Amino acid sequence: MSAESVKPVSRQERKQRTRQALLDAALAQLADRPFAVLSLREVTKQADIVPTAFYRHFTSMDELGLVLLAEAMDVLRRMLDAARESGTNLDDVAHTVVTTLHEFTRRHEAHFRFLSRERHGGTGAVPQAARTELRLFAGELAIDLARFDCLRAWRNEDLRMLADLIVTMLLATALELIETVPHNPESDERVLATAEKRLKLIALGAAHWR
Template sequence: MRKVDEKKSASTLTFMTGDASGSLGTRQERKLRTRQALLDAALRLLADGSLASLSLREVTREVGIVPTAFYRHFASMDELGVALAEESMRTLRAMLRDARRKPTDDAISGSVAILVDQVRKHESHFQFLVRERYGGVADVRRAIATELRLLGSELATDLARFPGMAEWDPDDLRMAADLMVAGMLSIVMALLEVGPHPQGLAEVVDVAERQLRLIAIGMVHWHSTPR
């Protein structure tokens, strides 16, 4: 077990404001900043270990406030977890919006490129989602599951706009979209595992593109194949 002097740990708050003499912003702003500092600290600490094994005291220690102050922002660690889930899903959804905005000539390699880029940029958010998706805290699991289902239907309606997809059964669209989401998530984990290593990355990207392509080909011939 790690042993730390609670008083001496670096204060994220003064670090963030860059002004140790304080007195910045209105009271609401300052509160929001502390709240965000708690979320950021938690996310940072979640690099090793799951939410279930992260203690309230660790988080406040990292931020540089006293344990009891935590309750000014969240009723429990579980609540903080749900907030983290929402924050993470916001970046995931932003990614999808990004992909929708600029359609490239090759939708597949374009999508994968965006995925790689976003995972790199928001590593800890994605890590959190993948780790806690089936993790120990029920509320968080539910929150992620709900958002992920929503994401699935968004992708399904996107798919519907492709040429030749118009007359597809919505249910079939949904199942294809879900398969893609499942594949995407396993790619995300592979990306996180491979780290910044450039050769491994190329390999992962290659596999991802081929997998999506395989699905795409399946979709093209879906209706012309005997059941």
Template sequence: MAEEASGAVGTRQERKRRTRQALLDSALRLLADTSLAGLSLREVTREAGIVPTAFYRHFPSIGELGVALVEESMRTLRAMLRSARRKPADDAIRGSVAILVQQVGRSPSHFRFLIRERYGGVAEVRKSIAGELRLLGSELATDLARYPGMADWDADDLRMVADLMVGAMLSVVTALLDVSGDPRAEAEVVSVAEQQLRLIALGMAHWRRP
């Protein structure tokens, strides 16, 4: 009996997980044509094939669903960029850009959502995106401190460089979305992105706080 009860609980949890994911996927499809502020709960539940009241078993509001989309979009990217930065500096730059290309190509809807909603009309989603970018910058600053010659850098300077790199990566994401489906244009975006990041790295070698 105990095993049957445990199996039933497992089944319910799996059903709940699938329904939650269906809501996220449905919202993302709908967001191809509208902003989060223009998205209604009924539209999302209809797209997901569930009754509107079931939405609240998973999210207290559309805004919280948006926050979950932000977290889903950034989780894998942060992990992969951390892995790329464990390589030597030049390889880390090339690897980081390659990861951006890979992730944007794999999940363009997620990245369009992030770029659009970064300055969008839903406050908790703007805050979530800003928080994720701060975390990305913080992790990058921590990793930069491990590179030769940077152990004695001021924490504020490390963070300044990290924020410059994060800003450059966001520009790369926007450019990749704009040239989607054009291999030659994508190659140009990659080339420029690598040069920009190397230029920031070159400036790091000569930076001295006034």
């Protein structure tokens, strides 16, 4: 291919690539620490840009963190969308949810690690937003749970309690998958089998709740 035929990269494309490089660098740095201790200099150094250039893309580190949080919540919601297609048979739903969780966790490990850590991360803007977003997500899940025959008569607050329990279990399973060493089909299968049993136990308890 000749040099003349190579399409030049636009300014907007370069800006988007740099923005994504900053997000990727932040996620990489967050593999072993909470967002609160992450510095702008560390992020820009890994992204290979000067620190002052950061502000062309984000007004603050908190804004960068909130964008990462939005990405993580988008992953969760796409996972929920996939699970919705499995109908209302509890065994089928439990299997689909766990299988989908495995697929999304392996594809988005850094986002799940970030979300799991930040929900317990203290009083900063990002941890507070993480808890708020997870409450909203649990509310969406509660609406879905009301589709099941055994849950139709439940009060909204009880559905929310059940949804919170399920979300906590799913995030714990995602973190267990990430932290299990080595990553291999056998270890993954053990984690997933336990997760499916937990979901079925939750469902069984819910079916007999009074």
